[in-house]
Amino acid sequence: MGSYIVKRILLAIPLLIIISFITFVLINLSPLDPAVVVLQAQEVPQITDELIAQTNEALGFDQPFMIQYANWIMAVLQLDFGNSYVSGEPVWSLMGPAFMNTLKLTLVSSVFIIALSILLGVICAMREGKLLDRSVRGISFFLTAMPSYWLAAIMIWYFSVKLDMLPTSGMDSYRSYILPVIVITVSYTGIYFRTVRSSMLSNMNEDYVLYARASGLSEKKVTLHILRNSLQVAVSIFCMAIPIVLGSTVVIENVFAWPGLGRLSVKSILSRDFPIIQAYVLMLAVTFVLFNTLSDIINAAMNPRLRKEF
């Protein structure tokens, strides 16, 4: 198992290098002069040639591309993503708090998503084809299809304005979490519970279930057995739920004025604050790779056959 983990992690490294290179290249493909971008981001009212030359020199844009990349990647390895074009502050001092805010929202939502998905998945599988199964799937289909900003607006209107129970937006206290968490949970549970359900259903038809029943195991034990095996499949999907939610809070954060990564990224894209965009893309990519690796390791731990195939 140890060697599997080492191999799996080593394999992630070249992937991260490729991602970092693509991130850097994509941003540098922009047809605009980088110095002009910096000055526009700083909202300098009038950009003169002297100012462009000065900025190019100050930020090292006059150097060859590969040297710029090498400098960037060396700094990134020390967690130095440079300074924001707009505020001049270190990228990490802006990304850090925003990342923590989004992470809090993501973790709370993920707990609800996972718990609800398992619960609903099991219930629906046990009641396959019955009214309960059909209505849960129907409602979840409806809720998943509903645009989340729309759902959010309705929730704010009803719970905050009409009933005056919750704040409309911001991140002031635990109450601020309630509406965004509900919206995120509603949007994703519909997708994940279906996986649990179908995994449960396919397991129910496996030979081991027939064998367990035949050997007189109680129905409760059989169900738990099926659930354990079904969750193995679901683990990798749940592992990916965290980076997916992390990367897709943009809409929710904008509606609820949540000071997180999604908002920061939109703001940075609009003002072309490239150091922040680069750090954001790279960080999301790393999170995806990490969780993907993690889910592989967990799967391998639960299923020794996977280790041999590797």
Place this chain on the structure above:
Amino acid sequence: MKKGLTFTSILLLVSAITVLAGCAQSTKEKESAQTEPANSQVQTELIYASAKDINDMNPHLYTGSMPAQGMIYESLVENTPDGIKPLLAESWDISEDGKTYTFYLRQDVKFHDGEPFNAEAVKQNIDAVQANAEKHAWIKLSTKITSVKVIDEHTVELTLSEAYYPALVELSMTRPYVFISPKDFKEGGTKDGVSGFHGTGPYKLTAHKVEENATFEANEDYWGGAPAIKKITSKVLPAGETTFLALQKGEINFVFTDDRGADSIDVEAMDQLAESGDYQLVRSEAMNTNMIVANSSRQNSPVQETAVREALWVGIDRETISNDIFNGTQTVADTLFSANVNYAKVDLKKREYDPEMAKQLLDQAGWTLASGEGVRKKNGQPLAMKLYYDSNSSSQKIQAELIQYSMKELGVQLEIVGEESTSIANRRATGEYDLLFNQTWGLAYDPQSTIAAFTSDSAYKHTTSGIAEADELYKKIDAVMVSTDEASRQSLYADIMKIVHDEAVFIPITNGRVTIVAPENLEGISFKQTQYELPFEQMNFKYIN
């Protein structure tokens, strides 16, 4: 057993929902308990929604929020509808040759940190701005200041390299010639950042949570008297819908737009709030002009021809744009500058919406429409142009579509392209465009800033350089900026405005105004000469509970 499991699950689900609902319920009780004392406080507090964080409040750079900077920092003089008035300078003398300005400062002014505001502070601040002169190239004064001299504790002398009449106007702007406590300087300057934000203005910045909110409290020692509104909070709310709901709930109670409609909720939402009786809508006079800029120097493009530009002008139905796209919040503009801009009361021929005349103009210029064809041609070249608009501005997009349709009726093929505002600025600088949307600098800056930009490579040089009288135009612009005589300035400006008007290189569409949504019982709402700031210190609530 199956039944048992289902039952347990449902029980769990129900209890989960109850817990959530319970949370919400208890918070309701808490909130109603909190709002009781808050109610009486609300009368001295404004909370406004802003799409952007206040950012770096260094007044000598450009990323900070202008409304926020306007509350904290002050300039030597103030620009008002009646001309330049004293602010931190009580009075001033201008030498005969127009090169030396002597300012006599107010003696009762202190920075928020208690430091005295005096001639030395003025010198240090202006020197700090000049140390970063490249960044301030847009403000011509920065290229003309040669020295700042402390005469005595409260007298300071500014020397220019040549006479420059808009000097006082440029000293009155929100930035960069405003004053921050020299104690906040880093390494003797401000260009690499500052360590605090202490100005002399009516409000102090007391708290700032990045991307969440910023709190400004009344400066009780303000030389102009403590403001009635004691606390102003700027809350970052990016989405229009959320802002509207937060206004309805009373979490925020103040919203205002800038010239591009940013920081705003839509017109219908504003009307709805006003109809509720809790809010009032207040609109400023014309602040700037939204226009289409035509690239007269574009090679091989029909836009080079005056007749084509003129046809475009009379072919645009600005009444419909004003009434239907802006619901009357923006008024029809007939000239580059509205009449309330200094020096802009000039007699220029009015070009009304007249599609027939547009057709005539094009026919006369040789752009004819062959029967059975949709696009006019001249020497085999189709009458086709591209119009660039800001893809983030929904109103620009709708205007572009309307204009495209009108042009099609005239036999003009207009392709419309939405791009980021930075790309549009880039096109304007490189000349890679036929037509693009833009706006004038605004009341406080005009006419001098927009007109100075006519000659600037990064601004309107491509727009103006293709016209026949370009050289003459540039000479007049140079002359007007250094003229010391009011009458000649008036006549030079009139000539400049007439040239660009006759050449139709700046096609005015509407005049932008600032709209405020404020609590119904708020009094003293007025505007400054810029579309970016508001005089909060003059506001007060009508009745206090």
